[in-house]
Amino acid sequence: MERTERKGFVLGVEAKPGNIHNSKMLESLVEDVIGIVGKPKAVAGDAAYKTPTITKYLIENDRIPAPYTRPRTKEGFFRKHEYVYDEHYDCYICPAGEILKYSTMTKLCKTERNN
Numbered sequence: 001m002e003r004t005e006r007k008g009f010v011l012g013v014e015a016k017p018g019n020i021h022n023s024k025m026l027e028s029l030v031e032d033v034i035g036i037v038g039k040p041k042a043v044a045g046d047a048a049y050k051t052p053t054i055t056k057y058l059i060e061n062d063r064i065p066a067p068y069t070r071p072r073t074k075e076g077f078f079r080k081h082e083y084v085y086d087e088h089y090d091c092y093i094c095p096a097g098e099i100l101k102y103s104t105m106t107k108l109c110k111t112e113r114n115n
Contacts, residue, residue: 023053042066
């Protein structure tokens with residue numbers, strides 16, 4: 001646990017049957033984690049934990065809720081699923097019909113491109 005604490009991450013896991021709502025088991029899970037590493041400033045969870053009941057519990061107990069939110073495409077940009085991969089030419093084509101050229105950043109922050 002010591003290595004985990006220095007990084008600021010705490011992971012608590014509790015397996016429950018699918019018919020048990022997350023809000024019913026969160027309190028005991030958070031209390032178990034507090035018993036091991038102390039009171040966290042924030043509690044993060046996947047999208048299933050983004051409910052009014054869970055948010056209320058965390059706020060009333062002075063914990064910041066940090067639920068997962070699915071990434072969204074910015075207004076005016078194409079969505080990932082709109083791009084098409086062309087196997088023959090080994091490239092992606094954007095919805096506007098433009099070919100996307102491969103490029104990457106090295107560890108030294110230099111751009112490398114394939115023509």
